[in-house]
Amino acid sequence: SQTIHQWPATLVQPVGSPLSLECTVEGTSNPNLYWYRQAAGRGLQLLFYSVGIGQISSEVPQNLSASRPQDRQFILSSKKLLLSDSGFYLCAWSLFRTDVYGYTFGSGTRLTVV
Amino acid sequence: DQQVKQNSPSLSVQEGRISILNCDYTNSMFDYFLWYKKYPAEGPTFLISISSIKDKNEDGRFTVFLNKSAKHLSLHIVPSQPGDSAVYFCAASSYYSGGSNYKLTFGKGTLLTVNP
Secondary structure, three states: OOEEEEEOOEEEEOOOOOEEEEEEEEOOOOOEEEEEEEOOOOOEEEEEEEEEOOEEEEOOOOOOEEEEEEOOEEEEEEOOOOHHHOEEEEEEEEOOOHHHOOOEEOOOEEEEEO | OOOEEOOOOEEEEEOOOOEEEEEEEOOOOOOEEEEEEEOOOOOOEEEEEEEOOOOEEEEOOEEEEEEOOOOEEEEEEOOOOHHHOEEEEEEEEEOOOOEOOOOOEEOOOEEEEEEO
8 A cells, every 4th residue: 555654743943954854655656746835824835746756846936945866755855944934844645547536645744943 | 816715714513413614716627626634733634526527426424515607615524523623625626627637726724623
């Protein structure tokens, strides 16, 4: 069966520090991968998605970047965190086939920038 | 531009009664709709979906209704249980029409509280 791992679960970082969040998927090949953020009082905002190794699409211009060095690995990074980067970050995967349509989300990372 | 709107940030119902969560969309290209349930500090989990060729889909206590002309869908939970208390997200995609087929667009969510 397919599983998705996301870590760490919580993170407190000072303003200006770097960030690296990692997400890995098991049990499937060539998934579409996504990074979402849920900021306080807001919905789920798509940050990045990837349909293959090295292929990254950015949805919102911001202080963050994403990379996909391997088929089932998706990394969210920042060189210098801002206070506004605080939020709940979610990784998700999908195959976008009609029989397995929809996303499967990871358990999320609560990031607090102080 | 909010293409998927959940205008009620919260809803409170009594255990055993019906919960109705609403969602409106503006993009006429959307043809596949999903509901996700999210507990605090966890990732959302898939609940139920409906394609635009249907107007109703049912799965146990959960039923989703789609009104394409009004660009409106709703999730009915009956009977409601305290364990249903969570944030519910509506999501949409233009999967079948071939537009933005890699992405789901989410609403802001509705916090459902089911009181014992």
